[in-house]
Every structure is written in structure tokens, then in C-alpha cells.
Amino acid sequence: MxxxxxxxxxxxxxxxxxxxxxxxxxxxxxxxxxxxxxxxxxxxxxxxxxxxxxxxxxxxxxxxxxxxxxGWRGESYERDDLGLAVADVPDDTLRTLAGLSGRDMRRRDVLHDGAAFAAIAFADPVLSSLTGVIRRIASDVPASPSGGTMIRDMTATFRRLDARFGSSEIRPQVVAFLHDRTRAAVDGPADTDTFSALAELAQFSGWLAQDTSRQALAQRYYIQALTLAEHADDVMMAGRVLSAMSDQAAALGHPRHSLALARAAIDRAARQSAPPVQAMLQDRLAWALARNGDESGCLRALAELERVITREPGDAPSWAGHYNPGDVAECQGHCFMLLGRAVIAEQRLLEARDLQGPARARTRAYAEADLALSYLRRPRPDLDAALEAGYRAVELAGSVSSTRITNKLTELDVAMAGFSKVVAAREWRTRATGVVARPRDQADPAAV
Incomplete structure (x- = not known):
């Protein structure tokens, strides 16, 4: 250093x-x-x-x-809260993010003294976002000639690689780029374009940390991304970050917090967002409602999702450009699975198979795994169809390093274990070994 x-x-x-x-x-x-x-x-x-x-x-x-x-012992062992607080001054936010990404680059664990993800830690950042108390950057500050554009272009490239190969392959490069650009911003004038671009990059860094099971680190990146978006008065990015927080809370078993965060994203950004961004926010809201068992609310969110996705995209940011009818069909399928309506879910996920592009390997793997589960949850399970979809998921997952996919395929693997008397199901257990997470002491019927 x-x-x-x-x-x-x-x-x-x-x-x-x-x-x-x-x-x-x-x-x-x-x-x-x-x-x-x-x-x-x-x-x-x-x-x-x-x-x-x-x-x-x-x-x-x-x-x-x-x-x-x-790696030194200091005079005190205070709780490690780096990245959990919302700074009022834009420069302080940059310094916090530089410290967080610098620590991440040195591969030191963000967790000290037992600190971990805590859903309640989102409360103050969300309240600050909804009430508008975070200081905005003056609009008369001249924008950097290329700073924001270069950050966005690099982030878009990283996103494409993430969709194709997964998070762990690119995370070190993304964090190094974030650290470099944040330090450069500390030394330069604080302009809204650079802050908005850094908010997008910090949100993406949070997603990569989340998908590599570094949940406390992801939470801190999300909080700083939201703060940067508010400094820049970037309403659509603020909504995007809030919906990402909702997704993380849901994945870690906090459905009520997830729903509150998804609704906060709608309240903060829906009315001022381009249709593709509105669709993404409704997508997360539908998932959150389904996880909470609110079928009528989920159906309303899905109807709104279908309505906004058909509108002209307008002035949509580049990070929302990927959202398409295939994503809508997948969202519908996943939500119906959560609501226990496997037959309708199957129809939507088959539709998504034809609509979604091959470059979205992680998205497709997740959808194929859910499709396989839908076949197993029929009144009369169709094991052959489930295996066909399951093998598609395994093939797609083979090129992707993603905790999300590992968890979903593990869920499918557990369901397949219920058919262990069938030879084809035992063969699945053998072929899926490399992409699922099984307890070490779990006996594999294929090995018996």
C-alpha cells in the first residue's frame, strides 16, 4: 500500500x-x-x-x-461498520467505497468480530433514500469528459461476461476497476455523471459478492451504491439498488424484509423510470409477493409487468436494455412455482425457453432447473421430462460459476433423490455431482 x-x-x-x-x-x-x-x-x-x-x-x-x-492488532476491537453507514458528504461516500473495495482487493474478509449480513442494516439507507435527506451534488459541477461513459462501458462489458461465465471469474477484475475509478473520483470534482456511473458499478460489485456467497460484503456495496445514486439524484439506479437489496434479503431467508425493500423500490423510482426499469422493479416485487404467499398481489404485479414491458423503452439506461419478454415469462414461471401452481409455471418456463437468448447462461440454467421441478410437482410426476430439463440446466451451468445456480440445482437434486429407486434418477445424481452442493455425510444412492 x-x-x-x-x-x-x-x-x-x-x-x-x-x-x-x-x-x-x-x-x-x-x-x-x-x-x-x-x-x-x-x-x-x-x-x-x-x-x-x-x-x-x-x-x-x-x-x-x-x-x-x-493483519495487525490495534488498540480497540470496535464493531466493523465500514460501508454500512450512509455518508452525507459525497466525498465521504467515495472514501468509504475506496476503503471497502481496497480491503476487498487485498482479499481480507470484510467480516470482523462475527459481523454478518443483517437485513435490519438496510433500514437507515432505505429511509434516507425515500425521504431525500442525502445531499445531492450541485448540478453546476462540470461533468468529466469521459469518466462516466468509460465506467458504464466497462461495466456493461463485465455484465455480459457475468451473464455468460458467472461471478467468480470476473469479480477480482471488477473490484480492482471499482477501486481505481473511486480513487480517481476522490481526486477530481464530484459530478453527477461520474457518481451515477460509480453507483451502477458498485451495485454490480454487490451482485458479484452476493453470487459468490460474500453476503456481508454485498450488503455494504449495495448501501454505498444507493448512497452514490442518491448523491447523483439518479432515481432509476436508486430503484435498481433497492430491488437488488430485496433480492438479497429474499435469498437469505428474509421474505418480509424482501417485500418491504421491493415496495420501497417501487415507491422511490417507478413513476420516474423508463418502462424497462419499471418492468425490472415489478419483476422483483412479484417475486417478493410470491415468496410471502400473496397470490393476488403477485398476480397484480405480474399484470403490471406485462403492461409496462409492451411500452416503448423511452430513455432507458443501458443496464436495463437486457430485460425482454423472455425475462417476463421466466419471472411468471418462477412466481407460479413459489405459489405452488406448477402446471402454469411449466407453461411459462417453456415459453421462456424459446424467448431467452443463449448468452444468458445463468438465467437459462435457473429457468431450466425450475422447469424440471415443475415436472416433478405435477399430480403425476413426469420424471423423464424433469430429467431432460435438468440435464439442460446442468449443461448450461457447466460454464457458469454462480452460487445462485448451485443452490437451485441443489434444490432440484434433493427433489430427484425422492426417485432414487429409478435407475435414470440415480444416473442424474452421478452426472450432477459437479454442480450441486451435497452434505459430505449424505449417502448418494448412485454410489450404493
């Missing part, structure tokens, strides 16, 4: 000594050789020295670097 800051060992030692003199009124006498030892992996013995060195390093790189991020 000293190399990142462009500071020599000698200069860093001198600046830490000065900080000790000013803040602690002591002569520390730190030598450059000691700093060199730290570079090579040694740790400060004195927690006070660790605190002073980390504080100086934070000042040099422009974002927070606590001692724990360096």
Missing part, C-alpha cells in the same frame, strides 16, 4: 513519528528499517504503533485502512 501511495519507507517512518508527536505527545523513534520489516510481514508489537501507522496510511491513500486490514 505504500507503493500505491508512492511513499518511501523513510518518509513513512518520519510521518508516523510526526503523527505520534502531535497526537500522542511522544517521541516514537520509528526507523525506516522497521517499516521494511512490516513490508515483509512482521507486525508492530505495540497496538498504539499499529494505530498510528494505520492512521497515517489511511491519510496517504485517501480512504480508511484500520489495523485489522493489515
Amino acid at each position: 505504500l507503493a500505491e501511495a508512492g511513499v518511501s519507507d523513510t518518509r513513512f517512518a518520519r510521518q508516523v513519528n510526526n503523527r505520534a508527536k502531535v497526537q500522542r505527545r511522544i517521541e516514537l523513534g520509528l526507523a525506516r528499517t522497521t517499516v521494511g520489516h512490516w513490508r515483509r510481514g512482521m507486525k508492530p508489537r505495540d497496538p498504539m504503533v499499529a494505530e498510528l501507522a494505520a492512521a497515517e496510511l489511511s491519510a496517504l491513500v485517501g480512504y480508511p485502512v484500520p489495523p485489522a486490514d493489515l
Whole structure:
């Protein structure tokens, strides 16, 4: 990190000594050789020295670097809340995001002292978004000639790769790009276009963390993405982030919080959004209502989804351009599965098979797995049809690294286990081994 800051060992030692003199009124006498030892992996013995060195390093790189991020023991073990708070000042949000992405780049776990995802942590950011209390950037600040455009173009490229190959393959590159662009924004004027583009990139970084099972990290990226969107007064991106929060809460078993967040996304952005964005927000709302067993509410959301998707796209942002009738059919199928209406779900998912493009490998794998489940949940299960759809899902999933797909295929695998007396089902269990998550102590009938 000293190399990142462009500071020599000698200069860093001198600046830490000065900080000790000013803040602690002591002569520390730190030598450059000691700093060199730290570079090579040694740790400060004195927690006070660790605190002073980390504080100086934070000042040099422009974002927070606590001692724990360096593997050092500081003077206190306060709760790690980096990224959970909403900053009022735009520059503070940038520094927080730079610190979060910098820590992520160094592959240190964001979790300290048992911290983990907490649905309640979304409460303050959501309330701040809905009430408009987050400070907006002045509209007269000149936009960077290429900053926002370049960030959006790179993010769009990363999204295409994610849809085709999954999250873990590209996440390190995305985080490095986010860190670089955030640090550059700290040094430049705060303009709405750059903040809006960074909000999109931070939201995407949150999704990648979520899909690689780093849930607490994903939550923090989402909170900072929402804050950036509000600084830029980007209503559609704010809605997108709120719906992403809803998706994460649902995936982690918080259906009531998920529904509240999906409704917050509608309240914040639906009236001011282009039709494709409205469709995406209604999609998440329909899922949340289905998970909560509200069939009538879900059907209303699906009807609204069908209505808005037929309208002209208008001035839709590029990140919403992928949403198409195939996504609508998939959403309908997934929702009907959640509502226990497998026959209707089957019809919609078969329709989606013909509508969805081959580049959306993760989306297609998820839909094929749900289609297989729908066949198994018929009054008279159709195992052959389920196996055909299941093998399609496995083939699509083979090129995708995604926790979401692993979890869905594991759900299908559990359902297939109920047919273990059938040879074809046992063969499925063998062929699906590489793409499902089974407990180590679970006996595989195919191996018996």
C-alpha cells in the first residue's frame, strides 16, 4: 500500500513519528528499517504503533485502512461498520467505497468480530433514500469528459461476461476497476455523471459478492451504491439498488424484509423510470409477493409487468436494455412455482425457453432447473421430462460459476433423490455431482 501511495519507507517512518508527536505527545523513534520489516510481514508489537501507522496510511491513500486490514492488532476491537453507514458528504461516500473495495482487493474478509449480513442494516439507507435527506451534488459541477461513459462501458462489458461465465471469474477484475475509478473520483470534482456511473458499478460489485456467497460484503456495496445514486439524484439506479437489496434479503431467508425493500423500490423510482426499469422493479416485487404467499398481489404485479414491458423503452439506461419478454415469462414461471401452481409455471418456463437468448447462461440454467421441478410437482410426476430439463440446466451451468445456480440445482437434486429407486434418477445424481452442493455425510444412492 505504500507503493500505491508512492511513499518511501523513510518518509513513512518520519510521518508516523510526526503523527505520534502531535497526537500522542511522544517521541516514537520509528526507523525506516522497521517499516521494511512490516513490508515483509512482521507486525508492530505495540497496538498504539499499529494505530498510528494505520492512521497515517489511511491519510496517504485517501480512504480508511484500520489495523485489522493489515493483519495487525490495534488498540480497540470496535464493531466493523465500514460501508454500512450512509455518508452525507459525497466525498465521504467515495472514501468509504475506496476503503471497502481496497480491503476487498487485498482479499481480507470484510467480516470482523462475527459481523454478518443483517437485513435490519438496510433500514437507515432505505429511509434516507425515500425521504431525500442525502445531499445531492450541485448540478453546476462540470461533468468529466469521459469518466462516466468509460465506467458504464466497462461495466456493461463485465455484465455480459457475468451473464455468460458467472461471478467468480470476473469479480477480482471488477473490484480492482471499482477501486481505481473511486480513487480517481476522490481526486477530481464530484459530478453527477461520474457518481451515477460509480453507483451502477458498485451495485454490480454487490451482485458479484452476493453470487459468490460474500453476503456481508454485498450488503455494504449495495448501501454505498444507493448512497452514490442518491448523491447523483439518479432515481432509476436508486430503484435498481433497492430491488437488488430485496433480492438479497429474499435469498437469505428474509421474505418480509424482501417485500418491504421491493415496495420501497417501487415507491422511490417507478413513476420516474423508463418502462424497462419499471418492468425490472415489478419483476422483483412479484417475486417478493410470491415468496410471502400473496397470490393476488403477485398476480397484480405480474399484470403490471406485462403492461409496462409492451411500452416503448423511452430513455432507458443501458443496464436495463437486457430485460425482454423472455425475462417476463421466466419471472411468471418462477412466481407460479413459489405459489405452488406448477402446471402454469411449466407453461411459462417453456415459453421462456424459446424467448431467452443463449448468452444468458445463468438465467437459462435457473429457468431450466425450475422447469424440471415443475415436472416433478405435477399430480403425476413426469420424471423423464424433469430429467431432460435438468440435464439442460446442468449443461448450461457447466460454464457458469454462480452460487445462485448451485443452490437451485441443489434444490432440484434433493427433489430427484425422492426417485432414487429409478435407475435414470440415480444416473442424474452421478452426472450432477459437479454442480450441486451435497452434505459430505449424505449417502448418494448412485454410489450404493
